[in-house]
Amino acid sequence: GENVEQHPSTLSVQEGDSAVIKCTYSDSASNYFPWYKQELGKRPQLIIDIRSNVGEKKDQRIAVTLNKTAKHFSLHITETQPEDSAVYFCAARYGNNRLAFGKGNQVVVIP
Amino acid sequence: NAGVMQNPRHLVRRRGQEARLRCSPMKGHSHVYWYRQLPEEGLKFMVYLQKENIIDESGMPKERFSAEFPKEGPSILRIQQVVRGDSAAYFCASSPGQGAYGEQFFGPGTRLTVL
Numbered sequence: 248g249e250n251v252e253q254h255p256s257t258l259s260v261q262e263g264d265s266a267v268i269k270c271t272y273s274d275s276a277s278n279y280f281p282w283y284k285q286e287l288g289k290r291p292q293l294i295i296d297i298r299s300n301v302g303e304k305k306d307q308r309i310a311v312t313l314n315k316t317a318k319h320f321s322l323h324i325t326e327t328q329p330e331d332s333a334v335y336f337c338a339a340r341y342g343n344n345r346l347a348f349g350k351g352n353q354v355v356v357i358p
Numbered sequence: 359n360a361g362v363m364q365n366p367r368h369l370v371r372r373r374g375q376e377a378r379l380r381c382s383p384m385k386g387h388s389h390v391y392w393y394r395q396l397p398e399e400g401l402k403f404m405v406y407l408q409k410e411n412i413i414d415e416s417g418m419p420k421e422r423f424s425a426e427f428p429k430e431g432p433s434i435l436r437i438q439q440v441v442r443g444d445s446a447a448y449f450c451a452s453s454p455g456q457g458a459y460g461e462q463f464f465g466p467g468t469r470l471t472v473l
Contacts, residue, residue: 251400279460290362290449290464291401336400343414344456345391348400 249274249341253349260327261357268352270337271319279340280320282311286333327356360385362452362465370471377437377444379468383452390433391462392425395447407433440472
């Protein structure tokens with residue numbers, strides 16, 4: 248089935264520390280894994296994505312790692328800032344380009 | 359370049375009425391997706407359309423829900439005879455294509471409340 252699990256559900260970090268969110272997926276055929284950030288009442292915004300032909304991708308303070316053998320991928324946010332507080336969703340692409348999303352992680356950055 | 363547009367942003371309907379949600383994709387995007395988000399939940403895929411074609415409707419409820427993306431104009435998600443359980447945020451996304459061009463960008467959503 249198309250199942251994506253996210254852990255933990257809520258994550259509190261001190262400003263300046265790092266935050267890591269992990270996701271697992273069920274279908275080994277998945278080859279594209281985006282991460283979205285959603286602030287309260289706003290649209291999900293694509294912040295970074297990774298394809299199965301690479302193991303890691305970095306964009307400034309955000310990085311994503313992928314372990315295809317274990318079928319999990321992680322989002323890393325370094326030097327967290329208050330504006331990083333939001334809900335973060337991981338997703339995996341299945342057939343016909345549809346995305347299956349995890350339930351989301353609430354990240355709270357404490358000033 | 360305007361992003362994905364959705365309207366209305368908020369929609370209130372009474373049980374039994376019809377709801378019509380509209381989505382205009384980003385310029386240059388011909389692929390449209392609809393997702394539903396319940397409170398404190400992730401987004402659930404509903405349907406994937408290209409111009410005048412439904413590509414994948416595996417996430418659509420079997421009854422009362424329909425979607426279209428005509429040659430001209432926005433994509434429409436239509437919910438007939440709404441029930442309270444239809445209350446949710448409905449997000450539309452668009453992409454320029456599939457595969458390497460399959461990044462999906464989301465609209466601001468329509469928040470449907472059924473009284």
